[in-house]
Amino acid sequence: MNKKTVWLTGGGTGIGKDLTKLLCDNGFDVVISGRRKDKLIEVAKYNKKKIFPYKLDVSNLKETDIVAKKIIKKFKFIDLLVLNAAIYSPGSLKEISPINAKKVIDTNLTGIINCLPIIVNTMKKKQKGHVIFVSSPAGYRGMPGAGLYGVTKSGLTFLAETLKIELEQFNIKVQVVHPGFIKTPMTDKNTFPMPFLMSSEKAAKIIFSKINSNIFEIYFPKMLLIPMKILSFLPYRIYFYLIKKFVKLPE
Numbered sequence: 001m002n003k004k005t006v007w008l009t010g011g012g013t014g015i016g017k018d019l020t021k022l023l024c025d026n027g028f029d030v031v032i033s034g035r036r037k038d039k040l041i042e043v044a045k046y047n048k049k050k051i052f053p054y055k056l057d058v059s060n061l062k063e064t065d066i067v068a069k070k071i072i073k074k075f076k077f078i079d080l081l082v083l084n085a086a087i088y089s090p091g092s093l094k095e096i097s098p099i100n101a102k103k104v105i106d107t108n109l110t111g112i113i114n115c116l117p118i119i120v121n122t123m124k125k126k127q128k129g130h131v132i133f134v135s136s137p138a139g140y141r142g143m144p145g146a147g148l149y150g151v152t153k154s155g156l157t158f159l160a161e162t163l164k165i166e167l168e169q170f171n172i173k174v175q176v177v178h179p180g181f182i183k184t185p186m187t188d189k190n191t192f193p194m195p196f197l198m199s200s201e202k203a204a205k206i207i208f209s210k211i212n213s214n215i216f217e218i219y220f221p222k223m224l225l226i227p228m229k230i231l232s233f234l235p236y237r238i239y240f241y242l243i244k245k246f247v248k249l250p251e
Protein backbone atom coordinates (compact mmCIF):
# COMPACT_ATOMS: atom_id res chain seq x y z
CA MET A 1 0.00 0.00 0.00
CA ASN A 2 1.24 3.48 -0.88
CA LYS A 3 1.90 5.74 2.07
CA LYS A 4 -0.74 8.46 2.34
CA THR A 5 -0.39 11.94 3.76
CA VAL A 6 -3.09 13.90 5.57
CA TRP A 7 -3.15 17.58 6.52
CA LEU A 8 -5.48 18.10 9.45
CA THR A 9 -6.16 21.63 10.74
CA GLY A 10 -6.82 22.06 14.45
CA GLY A 11 -4.89 18.89 15.29
CA GLY A 12 -3.63 20.04 18.69
CA THR A 13 -6.77 19.34 20.72
CA GLY A 14 -10.17 17.64 20.81
CA ILE A 15 -11.49 15.69 17.83
CA GLY A 16 -8.48 16.69 15.68
CA LYS A 17 -6.03 15.31 18.23
CA ASP A 18 -7.76 11.92 18.47
CA LEU A 19 -8.27 11.66 14.73
CA THR A 20 -4.55 12.42 14.22
CA LYS A 21 -3.58 9.50 16.47
CA LEU A 22 -5.98 7.13 14.67
CA LEU A 23 -4.78 8.16 11.21
CA CYS A 24 -1.19 7.77 12.36
CA ASP A 25 -1.91 4.26 13.78
CA ASN A 26 -3.42 3.35 10.41
CA GLY A 27 -0.46 4.13 8.21
CA PHE A 28 -0.96 7.82 7.40
CA ASP A 29 1.66 10.52 7.76
CA VAL A 30 -0.22 13.34 9.49
CA VAL A 31 0.57 17.02 9.12
CA ILE A 32 -1.17 18.93 11.91
CA SER A 33 -1.61 22.66 12.24
CA GLY A 34 -2.95 25.13 14.78
CA ARG A 35 -2.02 28.39 16.49
CA ARG A 36 -0.61 26.85 19.69
CA LYS A 37 2.67 25.13 18.84
CA ASP A 38 2.94 23.55 22.33
CA LYS A 39 -0.35 21.66 21.81
CA LEU A 40 0.82 20.39 18.40
CA ILE A 41 4.21 19.30 19.77
CA GLU A 42 2.46 17.41 22.55
CA VAL A 43 0.36 15.50 19.97
CA ALA A 44 3.42 14.86 17.76
CA LYS A 45 5.13 13.10 20.70
CA TYR A 46 2.68 10.24 20.03
CA ASN A 47 4.75 9.36 16.95
CA LYS A 48 7.45 11.85 15.98
CA LYS A 49 8.18 9.97 12.73
CA LYS A 50 4.63 10.23 11.44
CA ILE A 51 3.13 13.42 12.93
CA PHE A 52 4.44 16.76 11.65
CA PRO A 53 3.39 19.95 13.48
CA TYR A 54 3.06 23.32 11.70
CA LYS A 55 2.14 26.50 13.57
CA LEU A 56 -0.59 28.23 11.57
CA ASP A 57 -3.44 30.66 12.05
CA VAL A 58 -5.80 29.75 9.20
CA SER A 59 -7.49 33.15 9.36
CA ASN A 60 -4.28 34.67 7.96
CA LEU A 61 -4.26 34.03 4.18
CA LYS A 62 -0.61 34.94 3.64
CA GLU A 63 0.54 32.63 6.45
CA THR A 64 -1.76 29.85 5.21
CA ASP A 65 -0.38 30.09 1.65
CA ILE A 66 3.20 29.94 2.96
CA VAL A 67 2.48 26.89 5.14
CA ALA A 68 0.49 25.12 2.39
CA LYS A 69 3.40 25.63 -0.05
CA LYS A 70 5.89 24.35 2.57
CA ILE A 71 3.72 21.26 3.11
CA ILE A 72 3.49 20.53 -0.63
CA LYS A 73 7.26 21.06 -1.01
CA LYS A 74 8.01 18.54 1.76
CA PHE A 75 5.31 15.93 1.16
CA LYS A 76 4.71 16.43 -2.62
CA PHE A 77 1.03 15.55 -2.33
CA ILE A 78 -1.73 15.73 0.29
CA ASP A 79 -4.06 12.75 -0.20
CA LEU A 80 -6.52 13.86 2.46
CA LEU A 81 -7.26 17.38 3.73
CA VAL A 82 -9.26 17.50 6.98
CA LEU A 83 -10.54 21.02 7.65
CA ASN A 84 -11.35 20.83 11.32
CA ALA A 85 -10.11 24.10 12.92
CA ALA A 86 -12.82 26.31 14.35
CA ILE A 87 -13.70 28.58 17.24
CA TYR A 88 -16.92 28.49 19.19
CA SER A 89 -19.14 31.51 19.53
CA PRO A 90 -22.68 30.58 20.51
CA GLY A 91 -25.23 32.97 22.02
CA SER A 92 -27.77 35.50 20.90
CA LEU A 93 -27.56 37.30 17.56
CA LYS A 94 -29.70 40.14 18.94
CA GLU A 95 -26.68 42.37 19.39
CA ILE A 96 -24.10 41.17 16.91
CA SER A 97 -20.62 42.53 17.52
CA PRO A 98 -18.99 43.11 14.11
CA ILE A 99 -15.54 42.59 15.66
CA ASN A 100 -16.53 39.22 17.11
CA ALA A 101 -18.38 38.31 13.89
CA LYS A 102 -15.25 38.96 11.84
CA LYS A 103 -13.12 36.81 14.14
CA VAL A 104 -15.50 33.84 13.94
CA ILE A 105 -16.12 34.12 10.19
CA ASP A 106 -12.37 34.64 9.51
CA THR A 107 -11.61 31.36 11.29
CA ASN A 108 -14.56 29.07 10.65
CA LEU A 109 -15.35 30.05 7.08
CA THR A 110 -12.65 32.20 5.46
CA GLY A 111 -10.01 30.17 7.33
CA ILE A 112 -11.31 26.97 5.73
CA ILE A 113 -11.43 28.60 2.29
CA ASN A 114 -7.84 29.86 2.79
CA CYS A 115 -6.62 26.25 3.10
CA LEU A 116 -8.24 25.08 -0.13
CA PRO A 117 -6.64 26.57 -3.29
CA ILE A 118 -3.05 25.29 -3.12
CA ILE A 119 -3.98 21.79 -1.95
CA VAL A 120 -7.04 21.38 -4.17
CA ASN A 121 -5.09 22.56 -7.22
CA THR A 122 -2.53 19.79 -6.68
CA MET A 123 -5.41 17.32 -6.30
CA LYS A 124 -7.01 18.56 -9.53
CA LYS A 125 -3.70 18.12 -11.38
CA LYS A 126 -3.33 14.56 -10.11
CA GLN A 127 -7.04 13.84 -10.63
CA LYS A 128 -7.35 12.39 -7.13
CA GLY A 129 -7.80 13.52 -3.54
CA HIS A 130 -10.16 13.77 -0.62
CA VAL A 131 -11.38 16.75 1.44
CA ILE A 132 -13.30 16.44 4.71
CA PHE A 133 -15.03 19.48 6.20
CA VAL A 134 -15.80 19.29 9.91
CA SER A 135 -19.00 21.30 10.20
CA SER A 136 -21.79 21.10 12.77
CA PRO A 137 -25.53 20.37 12.98
CA ALA A 138 -25.67 23.83 14.63
CA GLY A 139 -25.76 25.00 11.01
CA TYR A 140 -28.68 22.78 9.91
CA ARG A 141 -31.24 25.53 10.44
CA GLY A 142 -31.64 28.90 12.19
CA MET A 143 -31.74 28.15 15.92
CA PRO A 144 -31.83 30.54 18.90
CA GLY A 145 -28.49 30.44 20.68
CA ALA A 146 -26.46 28.90 17.84
CA GLY A 147 -25.03 32.36 17.27
CA LEU A 148 -22.34 33.18 14.76
CA TYR A 149 -20.97 29.69 15.20
CA GLY A 150 -24.18 28.31 13.64
CA VAL A 151 -24.03 30.90 10.87
CA THR A 152 -20.49 29.87 9.88
CA LYS A 153 -21.26 26.14 10.09
CA SER A 154 -24.31 26.60 7.87
CA GLY A 155 -22.07 28.29 5.30
CA LEU A 156 -19.47 25.57 5.66
CA THR A 157 -21.97 22.79 4.98
CA PHE A 158 -23.14 24.72 1.90
CA LEU A 159 -19.51 24.95 0.76
CA ALA A 160 -19.00 21.20 1.27
CA GLU A 161 -22.19 20.34 -0.65
CA THR A 162 -21.19 22.60 -3.53
CA LEU A 163 -17.64 21.31 -3.72
CA LYS A 164 -18.81 17.70 -3.52
CA ILE A 165 -20.63 18.24 -6.81
CA GLU A 166 -18.03 20.48 -8.45
CA LEU A 167 -14.95 18.43 -7.59
CA GLU A 168 -16.36 15.03 -8.55
CA GLN A 169 -15.22 15.59 -12.15
CA PHE A 170 -11.60 15.76 -10.87
CA ASN A 171 -12.00 12.51 -8.93
CA ILE A 172 -11.81 14.43 -5.64
CA LYS A 173 -14.02 13.07 -2.87
CA VAL A 174 -15.69 15.51 -0.47
CA GLN A 175 -17.30 14.61 2.85
CA VAL A 176 -18.84 16.67 5.62
CA VAL A 177 -18.90 15.77 9.32
CA HIS A 178 -21.80 16.79 11.56
CA PRO A 179 -21.01 15.72 15.13
CA GLY A 180 -23.43 16.15 18.02
CA PHE A 181 -22.05 17.17 21.43
CA ILE A 182 -18.48 15.94 21.79
CA LYS A 183 -16.44 16.38 24.97
CA THR A 184 -13.55 18.64 23.95
CA PRO A 185 -12.06 21.97 25.14
CA MET A 186 -14.68 23.61 22.86
CA THR A 187 -17.70 22.21 24.75
CA ASP A 188 -16.03 22.26 28.17
CA LYS A 189 -17.19 25.92 28.34
CA ASN A 190 -20.87 24.97 27.96
CA THR A 191 -22.97 25.35 31.10
CA PHE A 192 -26.17 23.83 29.64
CA PRO A 193 -26.94 20.08 29.52
CA MET A 194 -25.49 18.38 26.42
CA PRO A 195 -27.62 15.35 25.44
CA PHE A 196 -25.80 12.22 24.25
CA LEU A 197 -22.38 13.80 24.97
CA MET A 198 -19.71 11.61 23.34
CA SER A 199 -15.96 11.32 23.95
CA SER A 200 -13.62 12.73 21.29
CA GLU A 201 -11.97 9.28 20.99
CA LYS A 202 -15.32 7.76 19.98
CA ALA A 203 -16.08 10.65 17.61
CA ALA A 204 -12.68 10.20 15.94
CA LYS A 205 -13.31 6.44 15.57
CA ILE A 206 -16.67 7.07 13.86
CA ILE A 207 -15.15 9.62 11.48
CA PHE A 208 -12.23 7.31 10.69
CA SER A 209 -14.57 4.36 10.05
CA LYS A 210 -16.36 6.36 7.32
CA ILE A 211 -13.47 7.91 5.42
CA ASN A 212 -13.22 5.02 2.96
CA SER A 213 -16.98 5.00 2.39
CA ASN A 214 -18.95 6.88 -0.24
CA ILE A 215 -21.15 8.50 2.40
CA PHE A 216 -21.17 12.29 2.00
CA GLU A 217 -22.49 13.25 5.43
CA ILE A 218 -20.92 11.63 8.49
CA TYR A 219 -23.30 12.36 11.37
CA PHE A 220 -23.46 11.09 14.93
CA PRO A 221 -24.74 10.27 17.51
CA LYS A 222 -27.88 9.16 15.66
CA MET A 223 -30.11 9.58 18.78
CA LEU A 224 -29.50 13.33 18.62
CA LEU A 225 -28.93 13.85 14.91
CA ILE A 226 -31.98 12.00 13.51
CA PRO A 227 -34.47 14.25 15.39
CA MET A 228 -32.40 17.28 14.31
CA LYS A 229 -32.57 16.12 10.70
CA ILE A 230 -36.34 15.62 10.91
CA LEU A 231 -36.66 19.18 12.27
CA SER A 232 -34.57 20.47 9.39
CA PHE A 233 -37.00 19.01 6.82
CA LEU A 234 -40.13 20.63 8.34
CA PRO A 235 -41.96 23.53 6.66
CA TYR A 236 -41.12 26.91 8.22
CA ARG A 237 -44.52 27.31 9.91
CA ILE A 238 -44.18 24.04 11.86
CA TYR A 239 -40.44 24.48 12.45
CA PHE A 240 -40.84 27.97 13.97
CA TYR A 241 -43.80 26.82 16.08
CA LEU A 242 -41.85 23.89 17.55
CA ILE A 243 -38.66 25.88 18.14
CA LYS A 244 -40.54 28.72 19.88
CA LYS A 245 -42.38 26.18 22.03
CA PHE A 246 -39.42 24.03 23.07
CA VAL A 247 -36.16 26.00 22.73
CA LYS A 248 -35.29 28.53 25.42
CA LEU A 249 -34.26 31.93 24.06
CA PRO A 250 -30.67 32.92 24.92
CA GLU A 251 -30.16 35.83 27.37
Ligand SMILES: NC(=O)c1ccc[n+]([C@@H]2O[C@H](COP(=O)([O-])OP(=O)(O)OC[C@H]3O[C@@H](n4cnc5c(N)ncnc54)[C@H](OP(=O)(O)O)[C@@H]3O)[C@@H](O)[C@H]2O)c1
Pocket (backbone or CB within 6 Å): 009, 010, 011, 012, 013, 014, 015, 016, 033, 034, 035, 036, 037, 039, 056, 057, 058, 059, 083, 084, 085, 086, 087, 107, 111, 134, 135, 136, 137, 178, 179, 180, 181, 182, 183, 184, 185, 186, 187
Ligand atom coordinates in the same frame (compact mmCIF):
# COMPACT_ATOMS: atom_id res chain seq x y z
N1 LIG B 1 -17.11 19.46 20.29
C1 LIG B 1 -18.32 19.44 19.74
O1 LIG B 1 -19.34 19.18 20.41
C2 LIG B 1 -18.48 19.73 18.27
C3 LIG B 1 -19.76 19.56 17.71
C4 LIG B 1 -19.94 19.84 16.35
C5 LIG B 1 -18.85 20.23 15.59
N2 LIG B 1 -17.61 20.38 16.16
C6 LIG B 1 -16.52 20.82 15.30
O2 LIG B 1 -15.43 19.92 15.45
C7 LIG B 1 -14.21 20.61 15.13
C8 LIG B 1 -13.19 20.34 16.21
O3 LIG B 1 -13.64 20.95 17.41
P1 LIG B 1 -13.32 20.38 18.85
O4 LIG B 1 -14.61 20.15 19.52
O5 LIG B 1 -12.32 19.29 18.78
O6 LIG B 1 -12.73 21.69 19.57
P2 LIG B 1 -11.26 22.16 19.91
O7 LIG B 1 -10.58 21.16 20.74
O8 LIG B 1 -11.40 23.55 20.43
O9 LIG B 1 -10.54 22.17 18.47
C9 LIG B 1 -10.52 23.26 17.61
C10 LIG B 1 -9.12 23.38 17.06
O10 LIG B 1 -9.08 24.42 16.09
C11 LIG B 1 -7.87 25.13 16.23
N3 LIG B 1 -8.06 26.51 15.78
C12 LIG B 1 -8.98 27.41 16.22
N4 LIG B 1 -8.80 28.58 15.59
C13 LIG B 1 -7.77 28.42 14.72
C14 LIG B 1 -7.11 29.27 13.80
N5 LIG B 1 -7.47 30.55 13.63
N6 LIG B 1 -6.10 28.76 13.07
C15 LIG B 1 -5.73 27.48 13.22
N7 LIG B 1 -6.28 26.63 14.08
C16 LIG B 1 -7.30 27.10 14.83
C17 LIG B 1 -7.56 25.09 17.74
O11 LIG B 1 -6.16 25.15 17.97
P3 LIG B 1 -5.42 26.54 18.36
O12 LIG B 1 -6.31 27.23 19.35
O13 LIG B 1 -4.12 26.11 18.92
O14 LIG B 1 -5.28 27.28 17.08
C18 LIG B 1 -8.10 23.72 18.13
O15 LIG B 1 -7.08 22.75 18.13
C19 LIG B 1 -14.60 22.08 14.97
O16 LIG B 1 -14.74 22.39 13.62
C20 LIG B 1 -15.94 22.17 15.66
O17 LIG B 1 -16.73 23.24 15.17
C21 LIG B 1 -17.41 20.14 17.48
